[in-house]
Amino acid sequence: MIKRDIYLDRIAPFIGKPVIKVITGIRRCGKSTFLKLLINELENKGTDPADMLYINKDSMEFDFIRTYVDLHDFVTKNLKKNKSGKYLFVDEVQEIEQWEKAIAGFFADGIADIYITGSNADLLASDLATLLTGRYIEFKMNTLVFSEFLTFRNKSTADRDDEFALFMKYGGFPGIHRMEFADEVIGQYINAIYSTILLKDVVSRNQVRDVALLERIALYIADNCGNVTTARTISNYIRSQKLTCSADTVQNYLLWLTNSFLSHRVSRFDIKGKRQLELYDKYFLGDVGFINAILGDKFQDISGKLENIVFLELITRGYKVRIGKYYEKEIDFIAVKGNKTMYIQVTYMLVDEAVVEREFGVLESVRDNHPKIVLSMDKHFGSERNGIKWYNLIDFLLTSDL
Helix, strand or coil, rough: CCHHHHHHHHHHHHCCCEEEEEEECCCCCCCHHHHHHHHHHHHHCCHHHHHHEEEEEEEEEHHCCEHHHHHHHHHHHHCCCCCCCEEEECCCCCHHHHHHHHHHHHHHHCEEEEEEEECCCCCCCCCHHHHHHCCCEEEECCCHHHHHHHHHHHCCCHHHHHHHHHHHHHCHHHHHHCCCCHHHHHHHHHHHHHHHHHHHHHHHHCCCCCCHHHHHHHHHHCCCCCCCCCHHHHHHHHCCCCCCCCCHHHHHHHHHHHHCCCCCCCEEECCCCCCEEEEEEEEEECCCCCHHHHHCCCCCHHHHHHHHHHHHHHHCCCCEEEEEEECCCCEEEEEEEEECEEEECCCCCCHHHHHHHHHHHHHCCCCCCCEEEECCCCCCCCECCEEEEEEEHHHHCCCCCC
16 A cells, blocks of 8 residues: 555644544545555554454445444444553444444543544534534545656656646546556546446435436536536526526535535635635536546646646645636636645646736736746746746646645
């Protein structure tokens, strides 16, 4: 197993501390493997395997654990209370009915250091989850970013251009690295993940009746990745297909898709007015590999793919991301982490002066002292223009301190 140091470093200060560790993220992004890595780390530091209990609700071995009572009975039977230094790991905990009751009880009794994972963003949004308020820390996990992709492929930066082309096509699901890198093989695998998320995490969880409509909305998001859109726009598009669909229905379906991490909603922020803007959002997919799997390899989608890749890179680095609006101009990303704020423009190539003016000009018009960056796939451009930095996009992805 290859370590994902980004997440190991974040969770390390909380191991053994009296707080529940909640790891959330899209299915197959590596949460189960991450728990196993944690178990290995603990074993290497001398923890007795008998003092660790791992429950994986994706495995038939634990199918009998269906309610919080089943979970309570199994854990109390297998982890004794009379000794400290015990660890409990529950993978895909949302598959257990009213799991919060059992987890809150384990925490109150001090039965173990607790780690749980889930594939839904509203895992901790239920009324029952208030039982855990103030008792947990959430760690959000994504699929592999490009630097991790190179590590999994055992490739160096000398291979970066060819590998980035593969990354754009296949995305960052860790499981693809156990397979032949062929379009048909990887495509089938990613499509299977996509279908599982739609049916299990969206349709079943939210009792969706019109699955065909849900699929159309998901397809629209993929086809318009990185474009500003609204529920009304999507509703009007679907109506143009001679189908009935209200904006409210679209809004519900969009919420459920983002809760499953199949997509990410990014809101707009008015830089001049210092306020959040309603209605107009961008949607990015939970993995760039979904674009090819859903739509096929269409070159005209490259700008959206690049924005999707940069967005996932930023949130993996811990940034909160919004779209910027400055008067009538749009800034692709405002990235904020602690006291640090960056403005970022993403484009495929700076092919002529009109494109250069469009990408740099909007950043030059914002009169504050925050760093401003233009990213493109050009090999050479120059380090800056009027104080606006330029970076090759792949360099940016491979330079962690930017």
